[in-house]
Amino acid sequence: MSGLLRTPPQTDLPAEFVFIKQHFAKLAGPAALDLSDDAAVYTPPPGKDLVIAADAMVENVHFLPTDPPETVGRKLLRCNLSDLAAMGAKPEGWLLTLARPKTLPDTWFAQFCNGLEQDQKIFSLSLMGGDTTSTKGPLVLSLTILGSVIPGQAIKRRGAREGDGLWVTGMIGDGALGLQALLGKLTDASGHLADRYRLPQPRVGLPLSGIASAAMDISDGLIQDAGHLARENGLGVVLHASQIPLSSAAKACGDKWFETCLTGGDDYEILFSVPPEHEATLLQNPVMATVAGPVPVTRIGHFCKQQLGVTVLGRDGAEMTFAHHGWSHL
Amino acid sequence: MSGLLRTPPQTDLPAEFVFIKQHFAKLAGPAALDLSDDAAVYTPPPGKDLVIAADAMVENVHFLPTDPPETVGRKLLRCNLSDLAAMGAKPEGWLLTLARPKTLPDTWFAQFCNGLEQDQKIFSLSLMGGDTTSTKGPLVLSLTILGSVIPGQAIKRRGAREGDGLWVTGMIGDGALGLQALLGKLTDASGHLADRYRLPQPRVGLPLSGIASAAMDISDGLIQDAGHLARENGLGVVLHASQIPLSSAAKACGDKWFETCLTGGDDYEILFSVPPEHEATLLQNPVMATVAGPVPVTRIGHFCKQQLGVTVLGRDGAEMTFAHHGWSHL
Incomplete structure (x- = not known):
């Protein structure tokens, strides 16, 4: 009579449950x-504060339909890991919601999750929960990440003072150039630039506490994000174009791509201010540790009071101007 | 020279920042x-576990473009609050990401946030962070909620035993009927059903600890969700149709809408199992407290071992069959 309602447990699973399992x-x-309950139950590390961030990515806005599924999930996770890294937090766990177009096959998600599995090992965290739903629009992924930090040691955007140096990890512009390469607008013989666009290197474990007075990660372009950091501190910032670290692949693209490097976004490097008393040590040995290995750090400018906003000085000492500051999400 | 880069701080804000502020x-x-940093910094209540859930809502899937913006945000928050309520957790905070179509005006978000402000007061929690991005598809909202619970006291889906009663809060089916009313498929003279579709009543504060052996909230239809609860415990469940609580507005729709009540979803009531030794007290006074006031609770069936799946018995004692069990998200 009620066969519809009394199928055995294993075959009774709705499509959503099968997909998740x-x-x-x-x-x-x-x-x-x-992943079978209404929510996760998590015991925070005793005596720690939690650092929590959420980021969304939309197909054709933050990633390309042709991007390998393995890297799409990893990119989203890494963007969030970069937010934790900017505050000096240790990754603990993450939740994911996805609005899935019916056209996207299961095989896509198999590869998507394989990529995430690799990153969970690298960055020592695990999935706590999430939600799956359908959409008639593009794929939308939203990820919430939790990290932990010793109370009082989270590095915030506010804290920089006049005279502090402005420092940056890694190289600037590779991600933005990688997007242009994938769009066929420039040549990327080694594939290094496309790799950096698809797979940012979050600076998890960067020991900012006791060194940096303020920090943030660069996601929307160096100039725009340096402007945010300055504004949050009621200061201006002066950047020296010649000191901005570029990879050899970026240099090979030529000067006409320099503006893209500084304003294109997708860097996921850490921008941080360092008080003068801590700069000597860093200048002597400009390398810092991360969980993925050592990363070079570079002094690219300093904070000032006289002039608000961002001033970029070229090799000749003259101010440079740019058509755009960076990426806007709206 | 570099006016573009040196506008004063207040006018320098990108559209995304202005929107958020x-x-x-x-x-x-x-x-x-x-909301100006990379992440939130949250000190969890000492000695508590955290309960964390994430849910996404998509325009035209979970809400209608004609729904009042005030209720769209509240509905999403309340769905997540319902997940906390099912586990007996106290709300602490939430994060929101939104993928915004450019066609949706600022006034829509003003109303959306006004609704959320009301609910923050009712349910005592506040916004921790989030992310805003654009999409060419429908509006997608993703909300992560954090709650706290005394360690060991979170009520999970697993824990029900053979012979436990199956109980439910409030009334079943009003939300599902409300959607049909808004689609013009039935008459809802009082507007009660549409109200319940747009604004579920999460049972936050329901004192499940020490009474319930397992619990979950009903979001995808009573029959389907009762099936999940039974399956998670390796049991079957028998429901008595005549004991399923219906509002007078639902009863007024007539018998032909009964299946919709049991399978349509959008209830956000709590489904919980109660061991026999705790049932007498509840049967004597079938009302439980929540932060929004007392709510009736009703025994609608029991868990059994003989028969897996869900068996619904009609008034005549015969098994009933239904075309669908409930809502599937994929």
Whole structure:
């Protein structure tokens, strides 16, 4: 009579549950309760503060439909890891919601989750929960990340003072150039630039505490984000174009791509201010540790009071101007 | 020379920042750091576990473009609050990401946030952070909620035993009927059903600890969700149709809408199992407290071992069959 309602447990699973078990179960940590409950139950590390960030990515806005599925998930996770890194927090766990177009096959998600599995190992965190729904629009992914930090040691955007140096990790512009390469607008023989666009290197573990007075990650372009950091501190900032670190692949693109490097976004490097008393040590040995290995750090300018906004000085000492500051999300 | 880069701080704000400050700043709690940082910094209540859930809502899937913006935000928040309520957790804070179509005006978000402001007061929590981006598709909202619970007291889906009663808060089916009313498929003279579709009543504060052996909230239809609860416990469940609580507005729709009530979803009531030794007290006084006031609770069936899946018995004692179990998200 009621066969419809009394199928055995294993075959009774709605498509959503099968989808979650099939792809996401392997990512779930102890807090996730097998991804079968209404919520995760998580015991925070005793005596720590939590650092929590959320970021969304939309197909054709933040990634390309032709991007390998392995890197799409990793890119989103890494953008969020970069937010934790900017505050000096240790990754703990993450939640994911996805609005899925029916046209996207299961095989896409299998690869998407394989990529995330690799990054969970590299950055020592696990999936806590999430939600899956359908959409008639593009794929939308939203990720919330939790990290922990010793109370009082989170590095915030506010804290820089006049005279502090402005420092940056890694190289600037590779991600923005990588997007242009993938769009066919420039040649990227080694594939290094496209790799950096698809797979940013979050600076998790960067020991900012006791060195940096303020920090943020660069996601929307160096100039725009340096402007945010200055504004949050009621200061201006002066950048020296010749000191901005570029990879050899970026240099090979030529001077006409310099503006793209400084304003294109997708760097996920850490921008931080360092009080003068801590700069000597860094200048002597401009390398810092991260969980993924050492990263070079470079002094690219300083904070000032006289002039608000961002001033970029060229090799000749003259101010440079740019058509755009950076990426706007609206 | 570099006017483009040196505008004063207040006019220098990118559109995304203006949007966030204008609408969301009033919702931000202390952890949000004025919504100007990379992440929130949150000190969890000492000695508590955190309960964390994430849910996404998509225009035309979970809400209608004609729904009042005030209720769209509140509905999403309340769906997440319902997840906390099912586990017996106290709300602490939430994060929101939104993928915004350019066609949606600022006035829509002003109303959206006004609704959320009301609910923050009712349910005692505040915004911690989030992200705003654009999309060429429908509006996608993703909300992560954090709650706290005494360690060991979170009520999970697993824990029900053979012979436990199945109980439910409030009334079943009003939300599902409300959607049909808004689609013009039935008459809802009082507007009660549409109200319940647009604004679920999460049972935050329901004192499940020490009473319930397992619990979940009903979002995808009573029958489907009762099936999930039974399956998670390796059991079957028998429901008595005549005991399922219906509002007078639902009863007025007539018997032909009964299946919609049981399978349509959007209830956001709590489904919980109660061991026999705790049932007498509840049967004597079938009302439980929530932060929004007392709510009736009703025994609608029991868990069994003989028969897996869900069995619904009609008034005549015969098994009932239904075309669908409930809502599937994929």
